[in-house]
Amino acid sequence: MENIIAEYIKEGRSDAWRAELRKSMKAKERTSLERVQMPEQDPLVRNKNIIEVNLGVTEQMAVAEAHRCLDCPQPTCTVGCPVGINIPKFIKKIETKDFLGAAAVIKETNALPAVCGRVCPQEKQCELSCFYTDKLHATPIAIGHLERFAADYERNSGKMNIPEVAKSNGIKVAVVGSGPSGLAAAGDLAKFGYDVTVFEALHEIGGVLKYGIPEFRLPNDIVDVEIENMRKMGIKFRTNFIVGKTASFEDLRAQGFQAFFVGSGAGLPRFMNIPGENYNGIFSSNEYLTRVNLMKAAHEEYDTPVLIGKNVAVIGGGNTAMDSVRTSKRLGAKRSMIIYRSSLEEMPARVEEVHHAMAEEIEFMNLHNPVEYFADENGRVNKMRVQKMKLGEPDASGRRRPIPIEGSEFDIEVDTVVVAVGVSPNPIVPSSLKNLKMTDWGTIVVNKETMQSSISDIFAGGDIVRGGATVILAMGDGRKAAVGIHKYIQEKIKAS
Amino acid sequence: MNKIVEMEFFSENVAKIVLEAPDIANSRKAGHFVIIRLNEKGERIPLTIADGDSEKGTITLVVQKVGVTSAKLLAMKAGEEILDVVGPLGHPTHIENYGTVLCAGGGVGVAPMLPIIKALKEAGNKVISVLAGRTKELIILEDEVKKHSDEVIIMTDDGSYGKKGLVTAGMEEVIQREKVNKAVVIGPAIMMKFGSLTTKKYNIPTEVSLNTIMVDGTGMCGACRVSVGGRTKFVCVDGPEFDAFQVDWNEMMMRMGAYKTQEHEAYEKYLKTVETVA
Ligand SMILES: Cc1cc2nc3c(=O)[nH]c(=O)nc-3n(C[C@H](O)[C@H](O)[C@H](O)COP(=O)(O)OP(=O)(O)OC[C@H]3O[C@@H](n4cnc5c(N)ncnc54)[C@H](O)[C@@H]3O)c2cc1C
Ligand SMILES: Cc1cc2nc3c(=O)[nH]c(=O)nc-3n(C[C@H](O)[C@H](O)[C@H](O)COP(=O)(O)OP(=O)(O)OC[C@H]3O[C@@H](n4cnc5c(N)ncnc54)[C@H](O)[C@@H]3O)c2cc1C
Ligand code: SF4
Ligand code: FES
Numbered sequence: 001m002e003n004i005i006a007e008y009i010k011e012g013r014s015d016a017w018r019a020e021l022r023k024s025m026k027a028k029e030r031t032s033l034e035r036v037q038m039p040e041q042d043p044l045v046r047n048k049n050i051i052e053v054n055l056g057v058t059e060q061m062a063v064a065e066a067h068r069c070l071d072c073p074q075p076t077c078t079v080g081c082p083v084g085i086n087i088p089k090f091i092k093k094i095e096t097k098d099f100l101g102a103a104a105v106i107k108e109t110n111a112l113p114a115v116c117g118r119v120c121p122q123e124k125q126c127e128l129s130c131f132y133t134d135k136l137h138a139t140p141i142a143i144g145h146l147e148r149f150a151a152d153y154e155r156n157s158g159k160m161n162i163p164e165v166a167k168s169n170g171i172k173v174a175v176v177g178s179g180p181s182g183l184a185a186a187g188d189l190a191k192f193g194y195d196v197t198v199f200e201a202l203h204e205i206g207g208v209l210k211y212g213i214p215e216f217r218l219p220n221d222i223v224d225v226e227i228e229n230m231r232k233m234g235i236k237f238r239t240n241f242i243v244g245k246t247a248s249f250e251d252l253r254a255q256g257f258q259a260f261f262v263g264s265g266a267g268l269p270r271f272m273n274i275p276g277e278n279y280n281g282i283f284s285s286n287e288y289l290t291r292v293n294l295m296k297a298a299h300e301e302y303d304t305p306v307l308i309g310k311n312v313a314v315i316g317g318g319n320t321a322m323d324s325v326r327t328s329k330r331l332g333a334k335r336s337m338i339i340y341r342s343s344l345e346e347m348p349a350r351v352e353e354v355h356h357a358m359a360e361e362i363e364f365m366n367l368h369n370p371v372e373y374f375a376d377e378n379g380r381v382n383k384m385r386v387q388k389m390k391l392g393e394p395d396a397s398g399r400r401r402p403i404p405i406e407g408s409e410f411d412i413e414v415d416t417v418v419v420a421v422g423v424s425p426n427p428i429v430p431s432s433l434k435n436l437k438m439t440d441w442g443t444i445v446v447n448k449e450t451m452q453s454s455i456s457d458i459f460a461g462g463d464i465v466r467g468g469a470t471v472i473l474a475m476g477d478g479r480k481a482a483v484g485i486h487k488y489i490q491e492k493i494k495a496s
Numbered sequence: 497m498n499k500i501v502e503m504e505f506f507s508e509n510v511a512k513i514v515l516e517a518p519d520i521a522n523s524r525k526a527g528h529f530v531i532i533r534l535n536e537k538g539e540r541i542p543l544t545i546a547d548g549d550s551e552k553g554t555i556t557l558v559v560q561k562v563g564v565t566s567a568k569l570l571a572m573k574a575g576e577e578i579l580d581v582v583g584p585l586g587h588p589t590h591i592e593n594y595g596t597v598l599c600a601g602g603g604v605g606v607a608p609m610l611p612i613i614k615a616l617k618e619a620g621n622k623v624i625s626v627l628a629g630r631t632k633e634l635i636i637l638e639d640e641v642k643k644h645s646d647e648v649i650i651m652t653d654d655g656s657y658g659k660k661g662l663v664t665a666g667m668e669e670v671i672q673r674e675k676v677n678k679a680v681v682i683g684p685a686i687m688m689k690f691g692s693l694t695t696k697k698y699n700i701p702t703e704v705s706l707n708t709i710m711v712d713g714t715g716m717c718g719a720c721r722v723s724v725g726g727r728t729k730f731v732c733v734d735g736p737e738f739d740a741f742q743v744d745w746n747e748m749m750m751r752m753g754a755y756k757t758q759e760h761e762a763y764e765k766y767l768k769t770v771e772t773v774a
Contacts, residue, residue, distance in 0.1 A: 201714050203533060203540075203580040240582040242714065246519045267716040271728060278721060278728060278747055280754040287717035295539065295711070303539040303564055304711075305758035379750035427733070428714065 005084035008109075009075060012089055021092055022071050031132075035139045036065040043359035047329045050215045053356055054118070057142075059099070062149045066095035069141045072131050077143060080129035083109045083476045087126060091146055103154035106147060107163075111187045111475060112180065114155060114222045117148025119213060119319075120472050121350045155225055162232050166193035171489060174199060174257040176243045176429060179207020180471045181263030181462025183230065184478030185485075189261075190233045192486050197257075198235060201242040201428075204294060207265055209471070211294040212286070214323050216330070217353070244432030249458070258492070259457045259485045262444065263478060266463035268424040272315070276373030277419070281307055281381040285320045285420035292327055309416025311335045313384060315370055316420035317347035318468075322354065324418040325362050333416070337363040339370060341389050342402045367391070367402060371409060373417065384414050423468050433458070443467055450484030451477060459484050498532075498581040501554060503574050507633040509561040510604060511570050512546070518553030520545070520583050526611035527589030527705070527737055530555070531713040533580040534568055541565050542710045542732070544608035545584060546637075558607030558636065563759050564766045571770075585713045586736045589703075593620040595677035598670055598700070599645070600626040600691050602663050602683025606637050608705055609682045610644075616680075617644045624670050625649070628663035628683070632656040663687055664694045676700050681740060685749050692740030702740040706731045708751060722748045 012018065039055040040046070046053050057065070069091040077087045086105055093102035106113040122144035127133060130140035154160050173189050175182045178200040189196045204210045206223045231237070243249065249260065269284030271277055283291075288306070291297040297306035312328035314321050317340035329336045338357070340347060344366050347354060358364065367389040374383040388408035391400040425442040437445040437454035444453050444460040451459045461477025463469055502514035520530060529544045547556035561567050572578075589612050597616050601609040606627055617623050625645040629635045630653045642648050650658025651666040659666065663683070670676060671694075679702040681691035688704045695702040708720040708731045715733035722731060725742035729735065 201582065202712065203582070240580050241519070242582065242585075245584060246523060246582070248523070251523075267714070269716070269718045271718065271721075273728065278723060278751065280751060284718040287711060287719050290711055290717050296537075299537075302537045303762065305539075305755045305762070307754070307758075378753065379747075380754075426715070 005078070008084065009078050009086055009088075012086075013071070013073070017096065018071060018089075018092055021095060025067060027070055030068055030070055031136065031138070033064065033068045035068065036061045036142050036145060038142070038145055040356075043356070044361070046216065047326070047360035050330055052219055053216050054148075056152055057145050057149050059097070059153075062094050062099075062146055063097060065142050065146060066091045068132075069095070070131060075131075076134055077126045077130045077141070080125040080127070082125065082470075082472045083479070085109050085126075085147075087143055090150060091141065091143070094146055094150060099150055099153040100157065100159060102146075102150040104161075106150060110472075111184050111479070112226055112471075113147050114151035114226070115180070115209060115218060116472050116475075117144050117146075117151055118218050118222075119350070120144060121470065123351050125472075155222070160225070160229065162229050163187065163191055165190050165233050168195060168234070169193040170195055172197070172255070172257045173259050173261070173485060173489075174243070174252055175261045175263065177201075177207060177263040177265055177462075177464075178205040178237065179263055179265050179462060179474060180209060181265075181474035181478040181481075182207070182261065183226070184475035185261040185263060185461070185482045186235050186478075187230060187233070188479050188482030189485060190230070190235050192482065194486075194489075196235045198237045199241040199243050200237065200239045202294070203239050205237055205239065207263075211290045212320065212323070214289065214293055214327055216326070217323065242428060244428050248432060253457070258489055260459065261451075261478065261481050261485060262429050262453075262458060262460040262464060263462040263474065264426045264429050264464045266423040266466075266468045267426045269419070270422045270424055271419055272370065272421060274370060274372055276375065276381070279373055279375040279381040280379050281309070281375075281415055282373060282417040282419065285314070285316070285324045285418050286423070288324050288418045289320070289327065292331070298331055306331070307416055309333050309414070311412075311414045312416040312418065313337050313339050313370075313412065313414045314418040314420055315339050316422075317342065317349060317366075318420065318422075319349045319353060321418075321420035322349045322357050324420050326353075326357055326360060328416065328418070329360055329362060335363065336361075337365055339365045339368050339386060341367065341369040342400075343367060343391060346400070369402070369404065370417075374411075381414060381417055383411050384417060385409050385411050423463075425464050425467065429464070441467060447484075449480070450487070451481035452484055452488065456488070459488075497577045497579060499577050500572060500574050503572070506558075506636040509570075510634070510636055511559055513557045513559060513569070514554050515557060515578065515581065516553060517555045517581050517583075520581065521548045521550045521553050521555050524548045524555060524584040525588035526591065526615040527586065527608075528584030529586050529608075529713075529736065530557070530581050530583030531585060531710065532569075532578055532582075534565065534572075535579050538568070538579070539565055540580075540711055540713070542585070542707070542713055544705070546607040546610050558604060560604035564762045567763070567766060582713070585732055587734075589615065589737055591615045591619050596622045596624065596675060598624050598626065598667060598676045598679040598695075600628070600663050600667050600679065600681045600683070601641075602628045602687035602691075603630075603634060604636070605683030605687070605705075606635075606641065609680065610637055610640055612680055612682075613641060614644045622646050624676075626651060626663055626666040626670070627658075628652070628666065628687070630654065662690070664690055667691060667694050671695070671698050671700070679703070685745065685752060688740065689745040689749075692743075696741055703737050704740040704743065705736045706738060706743065706748065707736070708748065709754060722751060
């Protein structure tokens, strides 16, 4: 796989237009340019609305940023990209103002660039391994901002191209779950000519992109446009359909489905199992975000309620915790705080989100951990007890684990608590398939190259295979599985 | 979209709704429930599948008006469509031949009880059913229950029908009289709590079906969580039926009151809009 990507990246670097472009400006000049700053809404305005925080870079800004990129002979940025986007090629297209061309390059390997440009942890991937970061110890090329720019440009141009699909082969394939892994698999399977149906348990398509990640970070419209395009490619969607419950895999096989991609995600919220955790006003982040994002609980004319807190504590340090705490502020909380057991550096959330949260007047209580909750006479939480933590010595992996400081407990007044300490794999599919090989953590065991599970017509990917991971890894899995399924079906046809 | 094919009122506030849902009709078993959302702005609410017909592709729900969504549902008419119906959810009821089973249903809890009574009877049990309600018109599905039970005792709080007294009195009467091997108690939380305290006195293994607040019904949110045997369980995926003696009733009732204020305000507002329209 690595070799194929390396070949793909190399290809085209020697094209005349690229060679010309490289010569048009000295490397020294390029490296002396300043990184573009993403325009954003004022923090104290945006923490009261749900409009997207980042406004997107302008054409001039994008072109200026593209000039910084050196079009390296060994583009290390691409090594950091889980799906091997041809980063220098799309950036150079932007430099020549061929924005639609740039979008097309990204789409060769990434089906949802407008999403990834917004939510990928670039600082841990492409931008971490960019020549600027790696060798110059300077701020990297804003690859994420440029990816988003190209994708948004294409969408707003009205010239969004619907991917070409091969002539229909009439073979039915089912995709279970409509998160990023399922959407990516469905897209590629349709391109190969399959008759694809995506089954989704909820009433909305998109998985975490819809019910989890809030509007102010990933507007629903962006996901909807992609889904609309997929419908145009002939992909069918069935909402309110739980595979394993509404119909079994056996039922679907009987209906003619030849193979399955399972992208059912890691949707089960974990709690800490500390005293008082079931009091009213204590939610899992999934419940809190689902009420607000999927059910639109904060809108007057929608029927679903949500408790609006004055003092909100969110437990955890990941993207989910950041999304929850920033949502609480937007719902009108006076005080919104993050309570995280380790230090700021250890927080797994995207760095940009942490910075945005701080600017939005979110309080950060790092190295604190809840130990107990208390409630009023109606059972509504009114106080939490937290314990201070300190970082231990680095362990074999170099990680410094937090350890509690005895006797350091104190109480904080809260009326709403959101627990965002992680998720477990969704057990519905595994529990409906007795022979499916699973890990001790409840994830599905697959062949890493083909994504095939222990049951030959069932393939899987995304969080159900990895545990809680990322959008881009989920999409990469979906695409790999589409290839795996294609091979599996073609071989089956040959054999018969 | 799921079409309502039939709507029959048992009383002013309780109706039977037959709904098109072919896939669910095919796969449902006793004890399963669905989650429905009436329209784009609606909330998701859980309702037990009281009956189903896989040939006609329909399921039957019995709904009591308690707030905004149930009121809007009961205001709908045959021929209209419900936007989302998903299921069957939860574990089906475990059915075996226990011997004599006491089935106590309170209010609209008789609806979820009906398929269980049927299945228990088919499995060879002697089924004694106790139906309870505040007053005569709140006793529902009496004929259907009679068809599948060996004996039916009716209890009303005000004595307007059957015997006067609470469900527990009817249960005691049976337990005093004969050996009961198993009990199933379904109804409002308070009724299940006291019903299972009654069976506990006599050490009769008892199942209850919990009706906590839910959102997705697939184990994704934890809104439905409740302590059972000292451990947190998600009613939608671990239940909805549990060993009654392990349930933390006080916690369960406390959690059901989480949105009391909002529910009340929403209902008042809804009634006003209905009045202005009328
Ligand atoms: C609040 C939040 C913020 C996040 N922020 C980021 C971020 O900024 N960057 C990033 O890279 N990652 C982020 N993540 C993680 C990322 O969203 C996930 O890794 C990714 O969505 C996993 O994709 P998936 O396709 O495996 O599953 P999911 O997106 O979880 O989708 C699974 C879908 O399958 C459905 N389903 C489950 N079982 C069945 C069944 N039996 N039948 C039918 N349908 C079924 C579910 O309803 C769901 O819609 C975030 C996660 C959350 C919760
Ligand atoms: C597994 C399961 C199966 C159920 N089966 C049925 C059924 O077959 N028929 C039926 O009529 N109802 C059933 N219920 C209850 C039903 O879901 C609620 O009555 C409904 O959600 C109320 O919505 P509402 O908007 O009308 O009222 P709300 O405004 O939400 O609530 C009004 C009143 O009802 C109470 N209430 C709220 N939610 C529930 C709840 N989940 N259960 C009981 N009381 C509640 C509130 O405390 C309040 O006093 C079931 C619940 C569960 C969890
Ligand atoms: S490593 Fe950085 S500078 Fe080099 S090609 Fe990639 S983005 Fe451009
Ligand atoms: S209703 Fe969401 S987990 Fe049970």
